[in-house]
Amino acid sequence: MTTLSSIVSTDLGLVEGVHGRRTRKGTISWKGIPFAAAPIAGNRFRAPQPATPWPGVRPAKAYGKAAMQDKRFTAVGPGKYQQTGEDCLTLNVFSPDSVRSTPRPVMVFIHGGAYIMGTTATPLYDGSSLARSQDVVVVTVQYRFGPFGYLDFSAYSTDERTFESNIGIRDHLAALDWVRRNIAAFGGDPGNVTVFGESAGGSAVLALMASPAARGLFHAAIAQSPAPELVVEAPDARAYADAFLRILENPRYRAGSAGDEEPISAERARQLLTRASSADLHKAGARLMGYAKHADVISPIPYGPVIGDDVLPTAPLSAAQAGTLLPVPLIIGTNHDEGQLFAKVWNILPPAEKTVIEAAGVDSWNEISALYESGGPDGVRLSADAVFWAPSITVADGHSTVAPTYVYRYDYATEMLHRTGFGATHAMELFAVFGAFRSALGAGMAVGSWRAAGRVTHTVQRHWGNFALVHTPVVGWPAYTTNQRRVLLIDDPCRVRVDPGRERRAAWQKAHAARAR
Structure with missing residues (x-):
């Protein structure tokens, strides 16, 4: 060659x-x-x-x-x-x-x-x-x-x-x-x-x-x-x-x-x-x-x-x-434990309450906050959902009416990430996208999870690469529509779920709709 x-x-x-x-x-x-x-x-x-x-x-x-x-x-x-x-x-x-x-x-x-x-x-x-x-x-x-x-x-x-x-x-x-x-x-x-x-x-x-x-x-x-x-x-x-x-x-x-x-x-x-x-x-x-x-x-x-x-x-x-x-065509998604990185390392997320009330009013905030337990991991998730997950789903809803759209949630976390409490936090999918679990940077993170991390890397890279080639992921990842809301949960192994977090998603999207009016 x-x-x-x-x-x-x-x-x-x-x-x-x-x-x-x-x-x-x-x-x-x-x-x-x-x-x-x-x-x-x-x-x-x-x-x-x-x-x-x-x-x-x-x-x-x-x-x-x-x-x-x-x-x-x-x-x-x-x-x-x-x-x-x-x-x-x-x-x-x-x-x-x-x-x-x-x-x-x-x-x-x-x-x-x-x-x-x-x-x-x-x-x-x-x-x-x-x-x-x-x-x-x-x-x-x-x-x-x-x-x-x-x-x-x-x-x-x-x-x-x-x-x-x-x-x-x-x-x-x-x-x-x-x-x-x-x-x-x-x-x-x-x-x-x-x-x-x-x-x-x-x-x-x-x-x-x-x-x-x-x-x-x-x-x-x-x-x-x-x-x-x-x-x-x-x-x-x-x-x-x-x-x-x-x-x-x-x-x-x-x-x-x-x-x-x-x-x-x-x-x-x-x-x-x-x-x-x-x-x-x-x-x-x-x-x-x-x-x-x-x-x-x-x-x-x-x-x-x-x-x-x-x-x-x-x-x-x-x-x-x-x-x-x-x-x-669009792939869009977020990570299961998005907010843990900010809670543990550098909390720069804007306050969710102030943001929602200014955008959609007190009633929207009361409806949304009632679906989360105050404080702890669920409180962290509330802030992260406000910034990342909820608006991303609203983007997917709108864009899926004009072009093929694929939604994921990255759930995979190595043993090390589980033990340290980070889970599948913000930016962790990048290690799979760029194949970094085998690099000097990511090797320590993958200790005890070598094979699983390798499988997830292979899966993510194939989806991203196939999407670049023909603008669809590999077979097994269905398109997202507002009728079915099928989301690929990227893990070892992957699985497809319909409308994960449905009740919270509906409350957030009501707030986004109020802001759009």
Whole structure:
């Protein structure tokens, strides 16, 4: 069989990847390929701009910089951290190392991290296992988040200096456009692209499905544990942008201290945003998170897709309810014990009571909360259901009327996860998707569960790979409809159940319907 060359020609120049060894044998990876110009200087807080071609052969053997964030979130090994910087718009390609007679399906992954953290260099996101086992080309995308990617300064634009909204989504669109132009050179099929992501990445997938600008850039979608309602309404986006600028000017600025202060002028905003260092912008962004807890706003977090611009005219949940998401086949699902990760490690979930009452009223909250025991695991589940499961089912209900939709619940947990009380918590399905239970990162988690973890990995990768190939999972996973509500419970073994959590699902969806009116 002919071996694929590690040197590939893109529309910006040649890139040289590296052949995989040991656990990556049989694959080639190309890392740190720019898909847009460095978003620095005049490109800061701008939509991604075209990158400059390079001469000769560009080495593509190491990941690019992670987006700006706390160092602790960039760990890639014991005592090792990925370098951060604003110049972060790169992507990575993983492919089997053989030449195939027909182009391979393409899977483009958007990582999670609550829109404030994450890096494609995280070993969990290595695409080699998925690419090799399913004979697909995997692309992972680094994008801007936090204040660099999800604050809207467009109101301060002038003829001399433009600021755009939804920069993070625009980064995803630019990466998908790069795939459309270049992936054939890596053996991929630009006419068969599946975009997939987890957590904030899953939410980003839904945002792309709600974006008219994404039409034609992908042909199927997988949203793993998305938080469909964590978006920022336009008035709140303006309030957050104003607060950020005031914090940047005065780090002691607090919610409620604006009083009768004069509006910040476009010129002053330009000066603040242009002259600040990357570190100062990041610090102000962290302070804005604290500000948000006490601000008079509806959107609970400052960072997320902003509703109402040309890229995202409608909230993804509303678009799903109206049946106006891009009509591509969709896999969507959540994990059985989603909330345990947040309860045990870092509780950043917004309070469910406040969110539901503001959206649907006290009666809805009383009906929902009566179905959960207060405190303990059930209280944790209530918060997680509010953010992940309930809105995801509402998305599935709406989208299933316009395109094939498949719903899962990831129930599998290794013995170690059971013993530590995490169970099948948030992000655990990623170890199966990327085949990471056999890696140095995931091996400890799979101790005592080697064979079961292997079987679950095989099952998940086959479903994801078949979906990328022909836009349906493997036989045995039926489509979801509002008439039957068949859900695949991913475990060892898998099983199909009809409308699991029916009573809770009905109560949550009544609340979502009230909000939509």
